Structure formats: structure tokens, C-alpha cells
Amino acid sequence: MKKPHIGWFLLIATLALAPAGFRMLTWRAPRHADVDSDMARAGQVLFNHKWEYKDALANGGDGLGPVYNDVSCKNCHNQGGVGGGGDLTHNVTTFIIQRKGEKKAREGVVHLDAVKGQPNEMLSDLHPDLPRSARIDLTRLTIIPGQHCNVIPFPEGIHISQRNTPALFGAKLIDEIPDRDIIANERKERLKWGLAPSDNEVAPVGRAHRLADGRIGRFGWKAQTASLSDFVQAACANELGLSNPGHPQPTPLGKPSYQQVGMDLTLDQCNQITAFVASLPRPKEADAGTAGHDGKKAFANIGCANCHTPDLGSVDGIYSDLLLHRMGQTLQGGGSYGQPPPEDPNSRPHDGPLADEWRTPPLWGVADSAPYMHDGRAKTLEEAVQFHGGQAASSAHLFAQLPPPKRVQLIGFLKSLRAPRQ
């Protein structure tokens, strides 16, 4: 028998491997666009501007309101510099109403204030049994370990929670992370934990939030927004009542018939604010010496780094996988950030986040973003670690078991993650 030539083997091997090679060539490289400094400067003006009803910058729209949480972006995003996180007084109250027989829940925000002539929003607008105020103390909404809590009974189908203002530092880098890097993390976690599904409550396996249009959510406590531009537009509408091409302004709960007048922000103005947010520097890890180094090791050893992955794609020091993780019964919070935009009927179905699912918040700059957790229930970093539940419960448990010096080192490491100096 004639011996087959090795060339046959090489030919078959090439044919077998070529499709994968060609496919990889089609992968898009991460985009790194420079920020237009003029746009950023113009955006800074809008970011710091104190908006008024029928504001001159509102292009004929009704300007601030009719309902809003504050009058300027800067008022909330101010810790550690412009663009930082906000304190407890700037918490946003969100609600979710799931009535019997209705497939889709109604979600939104109960705003703190309203312009003159418009009714203030109150929780009682959602249900008469709820208090007649726009916001109540956090201890009346949820049980916080170590604090005296007097939680109000929620009417059936209604859940209310609060959101703390997140810091915006390094948002451009998060925006530029390719979807496939986030999905790669999702798959790595599944592989690492024996193919455990993301809806398990033990292993730290997260899931990317796939939006209705197929994009991957990465901004917001529930990863409900896919891009920085969308995030800015949603915030302008929900927090300041500035309608824009990407997001309508909310109508007052007590006056559903309110008619929107014009558009408060043009697309250019939205892009300017986005450019300013994108120009904010990224937080950097301060040198905390040997103790900080040991603390970082302890951080990894007790499993914090399972979800707060130090690097994501090409972004180093982010300390987040940007995935949704189940955080247990004590950390429930329904309602996303504002009413989601109408779904494209041609888009594929998607699963929204569960009440106890939260995006892993990036820890860069965490030292300057107190209070902590989604509603600011943790006053200190130590409390923040201990309040973790669900998929992170084991890490919280291990943290509690660490010897005090190790705990101090770990907290010392977290305190080295500071906001950038501007």
C-alpha cells in the first residue's frame, strides 16, 4: 500500500483550523477614541449648571422638571471631586409595581421635588397605604444589620428601594470595554465554578445583563445601561427632568396628563455632557506599602476578587467584572433607574435583573465614595464587606474570620483605592 503523504495531514489540519482563525480576524479591537476637549469644556458647563424651570439653555423646552431630584449634576456627583459619588441625602427612591395579571412591571423613580405649579411626588401616589412623603429613611425601607429598623409593610406587588449616587471616574474606560470581554468573564466564572448557572445563590457566577437590543449593560446598579451616552441621557431625564432625544422626561406621578413641551437638551448638548464625563480621569491605586500589598492578597484570598476582578479586558485596576450577581435576601431592590425605553418589537427577548441581582460596582475610587452599597446602607468599608450576602456570603464570612490585623490590612488596601486628583 502506498504510504499517504504528510502533506495530506497538513492540508486537513489547515482546513480544520482555518475557519477559527478567519473568525478571530473579524473580532473588533477595543475602540479608544480621544475626547474632544472643546466638547468636554462645553459639557462641564452643562454638568455644573444649576437648571431652572424654562432655563435659557433648555432650547425652548420646559427646562428643569416638572419633577426632579436636584438642580445640577454636580450637586450629587461631588465626593472626591466633580464626577464623584454622592452622600446619603442624594439617594434616589425607586419603585417597582407588579400587579396581578400584568406581565410587565411598572418601574420608576419617586422624585424629591417638583417645579412650581406641579404636584410633588409622594410614595402615597403609588399606593394610599404608603407614607405621604417623597422619601423615607432607609431604616424604614430595609433591615440593616446593627441598626434599629422599623420597616414599613409594603402593599402587595409594590417594592421600594433607594439608589446611592455612583462615581463617574473612569467611565470612559468602562464604556470602551468590548462586550466580549464582559461575556468572557461571565464564561470564565461559569467554567471556574463547575458550570454553575448564574442564578445559583452560592457560587460567585455572574451574568452579563443583555438588554433588549442585544447590547450588554454595564452602567448603573443593575447594569441597565449599555453606554455612557445612554447613561448620561437617562440621568439628565430622570434626575433633572431634562428631556432629550434618548430619553423622555418623567411625568409626575400625581399628574399623568402632563404634556412635555419641546426638548430640553439637544443631542449635541447630551454629547457634550458625555464628553465631559468621559474626560474625567480614572482613579488610581495609591501606594499603601507592605500592609496594602498584604491586604490585596487577603482580598484575593477570601474570594473578593472572584467578582471584583482587578482587571477587565484591557482595563486594569477596575476591580469589577461588570456582571450581575445574586446578593441574597437582605440586598433586594426592585426597580431600575427610571422607566426603561419602549422595547423594539423586533428585538429579542431579554431577562431583566432579579430583585437581588446587582452589578459588581467597580472599586476604583471606592475610598472616596462613602456611603457604600447600592443604597448607601454601609457607612464604612468594613460594614460594606460584612453586608455582602448571596454569592458573596462566603467572602463576607471569611472576612469576619480573618484575624483583626489582616482585616485592617484588607480595609487599608481598599482605602488605597482613591478618587483621582483633579
Added chain:
Amino acid sequence: MSGEYVSGEWSDIACDHSPLTYSPLTTMAIKFFCKCGKKLKARDEMAGRRSMCPRCGSPVGIPAAGPTHGGNTLGPMSIKDRLQFWKTHLPSEALPKSLLPDEPTDSFSRDAQRSTQPDDSSTSSSEPAAKSPGKPPEKPPAYFDAPLDRALIRQVIRARRSVAQPQERRLERHWYECLLYPFRAWPLVFGLSGALALCAGLTALVHRQTQELTQGFSTVLIYGLWASVPLLILSYSFGFLDCVMAGGLAGEFRHVRWPGRKIGLAFKSCLTWAACFLFGPIVPIALALILWLQAGEMQIIDWLILGELVIVAFAYWILVLLTVHAKDGLRHSNPLRVTEMVGQLGWSVIGIALGAAGVALIHVLIAIAAFTDLQRSESWGWFALILCSWSGMFWATFLFRWLGVWCRWLDLTSPPRAISNR
């Protein structure tokens, strides 16, 4: 486990069929009289044996089924005849020491038994017990009065059981006959695959709890101790499949071989499989892994490429293993030898390997689904995992037997060391 299962050491075993076999189609066809006058009947296969009369308790010799013609056929075998036969036709290790031949033995075969004339020495104690059924003999044969050595009978029965085989067993002549092989080896197929499934499932469940362990020496130790159990079972599974293929290559059909107590043989098999994986299949598998991790949202084309890579990897792995076993040495795992082997077996072997790899891929997908379900604490996961493991081992046993026997048909083994020392 029955005497059919032999541990992995190979030795020369006579391949002749035993003349003393059972047939499922038995009738009580032999009728005869005891010397006390009692009417007795016996099954066909009891012809030539001794039994006890239920009335008087004396030993009775069971005559042949049909009428005998003087001088044409042998009479029933006496104890002495049978001892003589087993001494000459059984491997010495299968016989009790007391039965080992201490004198030159004659050849004795079924054909000889049928065709040769009885000589004085062999028939001196085996006179036909009855010339025709239903008619009492005028004078009982001489051996009726011989003392019954029960211990000797027990030894003979034990020796015969240890090698008793179905009458029609022979080397497979068609591929579909190899389908029977996994059934012959069912205790090993079911036992090993069941243990493998159980171990893999438990490992996945235990693994997610290990996040409670801090990284350090103790963790490594616990992981190592735990990993040794699945590794052992995996090694035995590989060892068993190796023995299946080696058996086919050697033309062995009497016994089902496995590593037995030779743990070293099992681990050697595991290393062989690992080495064969590293010598080629690792390339497409690594590419598939990169593609799966980094592709982002998988499109249909990605799934197709992924499936193609996995199938190519499995198929090549099968061919490398076949080459290594047929040529008896890991040095033959290079592509040149594999191509040569394919050339010798014909290109159809590629089709068979691809088909087998496709079946393997289906099993992998089912196993992934089962693992996912298992993590949700649903019993379906266990059921699917065990069923998938059983099915996988069944088809692998069939495939390895088929490939081994195929090489045997074509005489492609490396004669001097094909299986003799494995």
C-alpha cells in the same frame, strides 16, 4: 465478578471451545433406569455425568441421549476421562494443584471424540451405560461401583466453571458484532461510568463550596486529596478502554480485560491518554476554548466552528490513541504515523473517527446541561449525568473494540509487543 473478567496481565490461553457447555434449549430427553429399578430422566447436557438416585441414593451414570452404536461413538465421560481432558485443555493456572498433570497427556478434542474409535485405555472405565433409552441395562457398568470421590468432582466443577464460555464465542467478524462487547463487559462499563459520573457531579458540587477555603497549603492539600479519587476512577476508565482496544488488537475474545489491581497500569493508561491529547488534539481544543471565551455573543457561525473544532480534536485523539496502541509506543503518536495508520486502515477510518467524535460532542453537551442542572440542586441533573456517562462508556467500549479488532483483521499490529506485555 465472574471468572470471565481477567486483570490486565496477558498470558497464553487456549482458544478451543469447551466440549462441556450449556445450551439454553434443553429437554429432559434422556430416560434410563437406576439399578434399583427407579425410572429416571435427565437433561441432554447431563449426558455422561454422574448423579444420585433419589430413591436409593446410589450414584448413577447418565447415559448418552440417543441410542449408541457399538464401536462408533464414545460412551459417557467418566470422572477420570474428564480429569484427563481438563488436564490437557485447561491452562495450568486454572486448575487446582492436585489436578496438575504429572504424566504425559494426550491431545483430546471434540472432533477426535466424535471420530476416533474408543480404545481400551480410554473406555475401560466408560462403558456405555445403556444401549437404548428406556431399557434397563442388564449389567451395570463397572464405574457405577467405583467409589465416588466428591472432593475430586468439586475440583473439576470449579475448574470448569472458571473457564466455561458460551459455545459460539469467537472473534468478531463484523463491526456490528462489536456492539455485544460492551454488554459482555457490562459490570465494568456501568460500574466505571457510574463511578465517574458520581465523582464528577460530587466534585462540581463540592468545588463551589471551596470558596470558603482561603488559598494556601491546606487548600492545595484538600484539593489534591479530593482530586486523587476522580483521577483514579478516570485512570481506570482509560485503562479499561485501553485493555478493550488491546484485546481487539490481540484477537482476544475469551476474556474481558481490565487493569484489575494494577493501579500502575491504570495510571499508565491515563498518562498515555493525556500524552496523546497533548500531541495534537490540544490545538483545536485550545482554539475552541479561546473562541468560546472571547467571541462574545455566539452567532450560528461561531457554534458551527466550535463544533467543528471539538469534533476534529476528538477524532484526531481517537486516531492517535489507535496508532499508539496498534504500533505499541507513544513514539508513534506523531502525525506521520497517524497518517500512515489512516492509510493502512483506509480513509473510511476518518469518517468513523469523525462520527465517533460527533457522538462524543453530543455527550459533552448533555454533560454540560446536566452539570448546570446539578448546580441548581435538581435531580434531573444526576439522572442525565449518569445516563450520559453510561452511554458514553458504552459507545467508547464499542468503538475501541471495533478499532482494535479492525486492526487485527488487517493484521496491523506490531507483532512482537502488541499486547503480550501490557
